[in-house]
Amino acid sequence: MTAVRSRVRDEVHFLTAGDGTPITLIRVLGDIDASKGPVLLVHGVAMRAESFRPPTRHGIVDALLADGWDVWMLNWRGSIDLDPLPWTLDDVALHDHPAAMRYVLERTGARTLRAIAHCQGSTSLSMAAVAGLVPEIDVIISNAVSLHPSIRPFSRVKLHALRPLLQRGNAYVDIPWRDGPERLVPRLTRNVVRLWHPECGNPSCNMASFALGSGHPALWRHANIDAETHEWASTEFGRVPMSFYAQLAASDRAGQFVSVRARHGLPKHFAAAAPRSEARFALFAGTHNRVFLPDSQRATHTFLDGHQPGRHSLHVLDGYGHADVFLGARAHLDVFPRMLAELNR
Ligand SMILES: [Zn+2]
Known part of the structure; x- marks a missing residue:
């Protein structure tokens, strides 16, 4: 625990998503009056709410508390802290985000809230927003990818050629396959x-590169994260369900995120019509992202700007990759001030 964290207290809230799936929220209470209102932190695929609190001295949670925000970290259904289940982004957009937001507003008495979302927390939240499912949200800070996946050629090979082979008999790719299971496919893969x-x-760094992107490594630039955070990250990744990879594969083919099957409330193509949302998006992309290329966020910015000119912003972070945007040793200097400025705008 750092000195910064010693004044922090957590409250864990148990709730259910719209379809009855258990999810949780962790409210982080600091010693500064949280007068600016609630901010929801939404983690990425195979991660958890706690992933926003690396052992670096100045994390995003510390920065938000010091700036007077009421911090709520969501464990949506893909969190490694919850029982594993094969989810799709549709489930998260339809059931998890609306329930979490309504819960936070009910508890705080606020009328609107803001969010900072990473990777598939960001895609599912962006899907919910443009589908008009979360009118309560007024600012979305999104990292890496939102409505348009742009991935490297080798990621595409894994997604379209290797996935069909792996999913025979495996409902998940489990990043902790590093631990040495005896079954053939995990052992061979590892x-x-x-x-x-x-x-x-x-x-873990190796398996995360394999499961989530293509690069050496894929999730961060080693130069950007300190040794303690790199080691800590070993336990911060879990299962990626084949049901998610299948949706990503269909979305890659379509050039934008698509829903898995027609369901009330979700469009087939999420960037085909004007967004049904007043939320302002601030899109962040690392120039060295090897999970989702910066063109992902550029395409979403072009789409949003086409419908609501001048309203949204794009921040390209020179020298940053994917998760080091939050976990980087210098993120409190290079990244968080820009995120706070967008929250405060
Ligand atoms: Zn590594």
């Missing part, structure tokens, strides 16, 4: 992945 990633001796 060993091939280790050989493919001589750049790092940390098996």
Whole structure:
């Protein structure tokens, strides 16, 4: 625990999503009056709410508390802190985000809230917003990807050619396959992945590169994160369900995120019509992102700007990758001030 954190108290809230799935919220209470209203933090795929609190001294949670925000961290259904289940982004957009937001507003008495969302927390939240499911949200700070996936050629090979083979008999790719299960496919995968990633001796870093992107490594630039955070991240990743990869594959083919099947409240293509949302988007993208290329956020900015000119912003972060936008040792200097400025605008 750092000195900064010693004055912080957590409240865990248990709630159910719209379809009855259990989800949780962690409210982080600091010693500064949280007069600016609630901010929801939404984690990425195979991660959890706690992933926003790396051992770096100045994390995003510290920065928000010091700036007077009421911080709520969501564990949506894909969180590694909840029982595993095969989810799709549709489920999260339809059921998790609306329920979490209504809960926060009810508890705080606020009329609107803001959000900072990463990776598939961001895609599912963006989907919910443009579908008109979360009118309560007025600012969305999104990292890496929102409505348009743009991925590297090798990621595309894994998604379209390798996934159909892996999903026979495996409902998930489990980043902790590093731990040595005895079944053939996990063992083979683990060993091939280790050989493919001589750049790092940390098996979690290797498996995360395999499961989530393509790069050496894919999730961050080693130069951007300190040794303690790199080690801590070993336990911060879990399962990625094949049901999500299937949706990502269909979305990659369509050039934008698509729903899995027609359901009341969700369009087939999320960037085909004008957004049914007044939310202002601030889109962040690292120039060295090897999970989703910066063109992902550029395409979403072009789409949003076409419908609501001048309202939304795009921040391209020079020298940053994917998760180091939040976990980086210098993120409190390079990234968080820009996010806070967008929240305060
Ligand atoms: Zn590494």
